[in-house]
Amino acid sequence: MNFSDEIREKIKQFAREQSRYYLEEAEMTYMEKLQQKIGKTKSRFIDKLSKLKSRSNMSLDIQNDLILYMSDYMKDLMEKGLSEQEAFERAKEELKYSSESTRTSDLQDRFAEYYKNYDPVDYEVIGLFIAGFMFLGLSIGALSGFIASGGREMFLSGGWIDTLIGGVAGTIIGLGLGQIAHAVVVLLKKRR
Amino acid sequence: MSEMLKGILEGMVLEIISHGEIYGYEIAKKLRSLGFEELAEATVYALLLRLERNKLVDIRKKPSEMGPPRKFYTLNERGREELSSFWARWDFLCECIETIRKEGIENNEF
Numbered sequence: 001m002n003f004s005d006e007i008r009e010k011i012k013q014f015a016r017e018q019s020r021y022y023l024e025e026a027e028m029t030y031m032e033k034l035q036q037k038i039g040k041t042k043s044r045f046i047d048k049l050s051k052l053k054s055r056s057n058m059s060l061d062i063q064n065d066l067i068l069y070m071s072d073y074m075k076d077l078m079e080k081g082l083s084e085q086e087a088f089e090r091a092k093e094e095l096k097y098s099s100e101s102t103r104t105s106d107l108q109d110r111f112a113e114y115y116k117n118y119d120p121v122d123y124e125v126i127g128l129f130i131a132g133f134m135f136l137g138l139s140i141g142a143l144s145g146f147i148a149s150g151g152r153e154m155f156l157s158g159g160w161i162d163t164l165i166g167g168v169a170g171t172i173i174g175l176g177l178g179q180i181a182h183a184v185v186v187l188l189k190k191r192r
Numbered sequence: 193m194s195e196m197l198k199g200i201l202e203g204m205v206l207e208i209i210s211h212g213e214i215y216g217y218e219i220a221k222k223l224r225s226l227g228f229e230e231l232a233e234a235t236v237y238a239l240l241l242r243l244e245r246n247k248l249v250d251i252r253k254k255p256s257e258m259g260p261p262r263k264f265y266t267l268n269e270r271g272r273e274e275l276s277s278f279w280a281r282w283d284f285l286c287e288c289i290e291t292i293r294k295e296g297i298e299n300n301e302f
Contacts, residue, residue, distance in 0.1 A: 022241055062241070064260030065216065069237055071258050072217035094233040 003071070007084050011074075014092055015066040021097035022066070023059050070095055117189075126185055130178030134171055141170015197228070203278035205239055209249060210267045210275055216240050219265075240265070248274050 003011070070091045077087035145166020149159030208214065208222050220236040243249045248271035253261035267275065 022238065065263060066237070067260055068215075068256055068258055068262055069217050069220075069233070073220075073233055076221070091233070095237065097234060097238070 003074070003084060007088055010088060011067055011070050012063075014070065014095075015063040018066060018095065018097050019059050019062040022062050066095065119189075122185060122189060126182045129181035129185070130175065133177040133181065134174035137170035137172070137174020137177070138167050139170070141173070142167035144170070197231070200278075200282070201231075201235070201239060202243070203275065203282065205236070205243065206248065206267065206271055206275040206278065209243075209265050210272070213252070213264045213266050215262050215264050243271070246270075 073091045073094070074084070074087040077090055078084060082090065142163050143166070145162040145164070146155065146159070148166070149155065149162035151159075155163065204223070205219055208219050214222075216237065219240070220231070220233060223231055223236065243265070244251065248268065249265045250268045252264045252266070254264055256262040
């Protein structure tokens with residue numbers, strides 16, 4: 001069973017449009033890996049970039065795949081009595097990437113992966129790091145401000161403002177250090 | 193039904209592929225002939241891409257009458273491991289559900 005030239009062209013057009021969505025899904029893991037590795041050595045980066053070239057080959061691969069899959073499906077539908085145009089519309093609807101089923105299934109995979117790696121201890125450690133650094137920063141900052149302003153005698157006559165500034169600055173530095181600790185924990189977890 | 197299917201579709205497709213070299217649309221047809229009529233074509237197609245991405249299948253391209261080469265899937269070592277792990281999970285699940293069912297019948301709870 002052969003399709004008309006018009007329908008053949010429409011199938012190719014549909015495959016071209018949809019292949020990028022399917023490609024995005026297929027390449028997701030690779031792109032995530034690339035983002036992680038982006039700070040590493042130039043040679044490794046170039047190596048990864050060369051893999052990116054294969055992306056266009058993969059896109060063509062998916063286009064060809066979709067053309068064949070769609071054609072097979074359309075032939076089946078036409079054997080059941082649908083016209084060429086009706087079969088095309090039906091196949092287009094069924095194979096459109098944005099279908100809920102595809103997205104849900106992908107989302108389910110991601111949730112499964114998240115919960116597989118989820119460990120409450122990691123979050124407790126991160127929280128304690130942030131709180132610890134914050135209190136440490138607050139104490140050191142406030143104490144430095146207090147001493148630098150002239151100590152107890154000067155505190156009530158305007159020195160309190162230095163203590164306050166020191167406290168705020170110390171808290172911000174502490175939060176910053178907490179975030180760095182958070183990043184370290186995440187990196188260590190990734191390497192595990 | 194479709195919610196239940198989502199968790200097991202990959203195992204079903206791996207099992208179908210394990211029976212011998214097969215191409216994408218044939219898998220969808222096989223599933224339909226088994227009664228899974230409502231399965232969206234995009235779900236099967238996206239699943240095949242995931243199997244390929246996760247390196248659970250080997251692919252051989254053969255010329256097709258439509259022009260572009262057709263991909264034929266076979267299970268590789270990793271795919272076979274995943275399939276046996278799927279069946280182990282399935283057996284465990286079935287056993288647990290069956291136990292609950294039997295206990296219910298024995299106690300006339302249902």
